[in-house]
Amino acid sequence: MIKNPKNSNNIAYLRQLCCLGLNKEIVIAEFLRAVRSVIPSENNVCTTLKPPFILDNHILGFDASEVANLPVELVAYFLTPERMMRSAAWFAQHPVFTDPSTIWGKDYYSTDPYNLVWRKLDQHHFLYAPVYQYGKPVALLGLFRPKQHSPFNNHEQSLLPQLTPYISHALGASDSKTIIYSETGSSGLLVMNTSGELLFQSQEAKRLLALANYPVLGVTERVANLKTPPDYLFRKLKQICRNLDVIFQGKIAEPPSWNFTNARGRFMFHAHWLDNASQEPSGMIGVNIELHEPQLLRLLRALQQFQLPPVQREVALLIAEGLSNEEIGIHLHIKLTTVKDHVRRIFVKLDIERREDL
Incomplete structure (x- = not known):
């Protein structure tokens, strides 16, 4: 478990984001941007997998327009089934993957995919962790840094696998929720x-x-x-x-x-x-x-800026979804008096007077 991290509020944002029940692509894209406040990184990617360990689709934490002039198909040609199965064997023994020379070849940094795609996107240092559902890998979560930055340290390497269950939850969400x-x-x-x-x-x-x-x-x-x-x-x-x-x-x-x-x-x-x-x-x-x-996504972002405690963010989100104080208490397993106290504090911090103002 994550023990008293300095960025616990940012981690709570990631958890609440992945529990919004929204479409997995929009949630994961936001996660890839927001995780930068927990583990400094940029141009992050989550790649879904097909059995047994084959690349499927990339969900980008940056705009697709940034890759419009890059030969992105080279990545798929480079990550052959053989290389992917070596990656799967690595993850069976290790929680993360940071050194491409160990399984992708010692000439990795001289290959076309690196020089024409990854380097152009400032994806020099990377930190990969698999995402599991029911014990099977369903995605790869990849964080990146430019060459001039430091590699991911031991603390960051131990932290990332603790965040992957949030991605797993988002991947399992249904698309049946009515979205405003x-x-x-x-x-x-x-x-x-x-x-x-x-x-x-x-x-x-x-x-x-x-x-x-x-x-x-x-x-x-x-x-x-x-x-x-x-x-x-x-x-x-x-x-x-x-x-x-x-x-x-x-x-x-x-x-x-x-x-x-x-x-x-x-x-x-x-x-x-x-x-x-x-x-x-x-x-x-x-x-x-x-x-x-x-x-809901825009509201959660706004609440993050107001530095509300995580439980008050949850209460505010449930208010926005139209739940009564009694229903919020049942949903969060807290007393009605506690709910009313949170609502009062939320109204004061956000300088609003009515639920409809959220």
Whole structure:
């Protein structure tokens, strides 16, 4: 067990995050970002496994747009079934894996996958730990650091396996929970013509398209596929551009908007005409993209910033889900008077007066 760590509040955040009951991809992606406050790291990845120990999909703790120009398929070609089975044999005897030369070959740092992918992503030092369900490995949790940073120390190596049960819990969550989404403030602009051809895009639009296209990254995904939206997404974008043009001609068409939900959130697309500097029609269409995320996730992040104790964060989350004080007491196995005291303290710390203000 984790004994009195200095970052116990951050560890509690990871635990509560993985117990939200949300889609596993969005929870694990947030976990990969948040775990940096527990074990300093960056560009972290969780890779799901197929039996017996074969790579399946990568869940990224960073934007897929960062790998759009990298030959990521080289990683899958390098991590052959033989290398993966050697990895499985290693994990049968050791809780973590930090030295690629032990099982991936002493020439690892001169290979193409390292120099063209891992090094470009500042993934020089790494710390891998397997994630188990019912005694079987179902994922690999990988934390990374750049070459100029220190390798992961013994304390960090002993801490990571204690965090993997949270990932295991998130992987086992069902997708049946009704999710309420809210705005994140993230938006971008695509510039298209009436034929639906993409002419320009803002940096934020490029990032949001990457999230919309690739909530997870297939291990054999080719780099060429990451540079443009897949056909079904392009078809939808072209359709809302056509709808706008048809409406402009005075004919009947569906509204020039569309929303799309995947494991990274809900993406709202809305098309509108762009005029040139002289206010004359330009024949170009602007498509705004907005990202909405689960309200519970955004609330948990906000509560973390207020430094609420873990139990008060749990109470606040249950309030947001509409539970009464009595139901919260039953859920958390605490007395009603204790619940009311927590609610009072939460209202004071957050400077709110009603449950609806959460």
